[in-house]
Amino acid sequence: MTERTPLVEIRNAKKRFGAVQALRGVDLAVYSGEVLGLVGDNAAGKSTLMKVISGAYIPDEGEIFIDGKRAHITSPEDSRRLGIEMVYQDFALANNLDVAANVFLGREMVRWSLGPLKIMNKRAMEAGARDLIDNLKIDIDSVRLKVENLSGGQRQAVAIGRVTAFNAKVIIMDEPTAALSVAAIGKVLDLIRELKTQGCAIILISHRLEDVYEVGDRIIVLRQGRKVADRPIGEDIHQFREEIVAYMVGAKDDFSPEAATV
């Protein structure tokens, strides 16, 4: 590995929910222009780890570094301010609002303020959303359509698009292709490649190993709250699949505590 500074690095993340130890000390680093696949069986800790990075959960232990500097992330706003954006599995869109409103949700353009009341600049937001939709070649007729009237693929495109609208450095995608048709999956993967060439770091959580293989540069496997593999993606897909599954079910483990030298 080169001596570059990771865009985001987590050291020794631990998180417990009641009796369940969801994360048992995980290290993770992701670099600019890199797509990092994050895989693991259900309850392996993938989503918990990502929610720690995105500020939705506060870890019990562990440190987060952004561009090599120690960061204190205690809320989603903190992580957004640092350029970390998350695309959630269930789209995280307000279906009762239109496309433009969803793209700018939580950071509306403000024309002027009247005390605590902030008057929105709706026209500018609609134009901004329109540009975004066009740039990403997303097929949506009008940004004034309510999200509830869109297809699953269109919704996912909006969910990813809204994240890219704000110069994200690190984009975390939680199962972005899980609920999509084959054609829509291809478009999402194209979108990921496009973001990568723009220098974003992307963490791709997916149970679809072929997607990770196709766009990923490196893969991390979690099992029972621990990292069991961290390796580049290179070999042919059949070998890749077999090896990763072996890690996922516990047949292989590169970081086993017994093997570790103290």
Next chain:
Amino acid sequence: MDIQNAVTDTSTMLNRVRSRSPGFLRARELPIAIVFLGLCLFFWQEKPDVFLRPANLAIIMRFVATFGLLAIGELLVIITGGIDLSVGSMTALTGVLVATLIMKGFGAVPPFDALLGDTSPIAILPAIIVVLFFGGLVGLWHGLFVTKLHIPPFIITLGTWLMARGAAAYITRGYPIVFPSDSAFLNLGQGKVTLGDGANALQIPNMFIVLVVAAVVVAFILNATTLGRHIYAVGGNTEAARVSGINVDRVRMFSFVASGMMGALVGILLASRLGQGTPTVGTAYELWAIAATVIGGTSLFGGEGTVLGVILGAAIMGVMQNGMVLLNVSSYLQEIVLGVVLVIAVTWDMWRRHRQT
């Protein structure tokens, strides 16, 4: 597969038509407005000599003002996915409070009586401000229980529904507090603005003007400000709102405070209108207000509803109630009819929603 494609094509086509037709044709309020106008035409044709008479219009406007104001507060809570059952009892408590303060001062209000003893009455405007502030505080109380302690809005406001009614009776010992007939306070609810001359001059009750002002302010907040957008977002998808960085608790808190203040506002107006603070006033008004919001197209699941719709809902109820009185319909039958209207409104809304998805 072909059928699926056909369905998808049709729905995209419908969406295209919908997104390109003029705003007023897309408005959800359009069918409600048509029903309202139809009712007006019907009663006007049945009772041409009475229905449009200024005095009768003033009666309708006072009805619409009372329930419209309560329904606007209720709307803000319902959009965020909550409900406020306290507003009817709150009109009684706040009406009694404002009457007590103006007639007797703080010394007559428990628990201040023990601390202050006899006090002199306080002036009208400070009394109104104190009572509005009190309404907001009660709303804050609801908001804190809902957001911090995760008590369902239904339960915490049901608690206030009982407590406020009880407190109103306790403060007054069950008797109304009557204003002298020359009290300036009475102008608020009984006064009106007259437009034009002669017998056909239009009389607009002050209460209705208050409604219009409140409606404009709340509609502006909902449509033009970030707060309004966040209110809809919280009701549409609370989790999405949260991860988008919206302070969900503060938004919900605001809606309860606004609803509490609307309850207090109506309490003050009704006390002035009736010339007394009565502990029995406003019984079941919260249910009428909720009915008006639902008839006006508000979804009880949250995320949808407009001020215009809600006022049209209150207006439909007001015109129907008034029209049935003019036609000498038994008051028992009136309630049946209004109940039927409510059921039709909700059923139609659910049907429309199912068809859409």
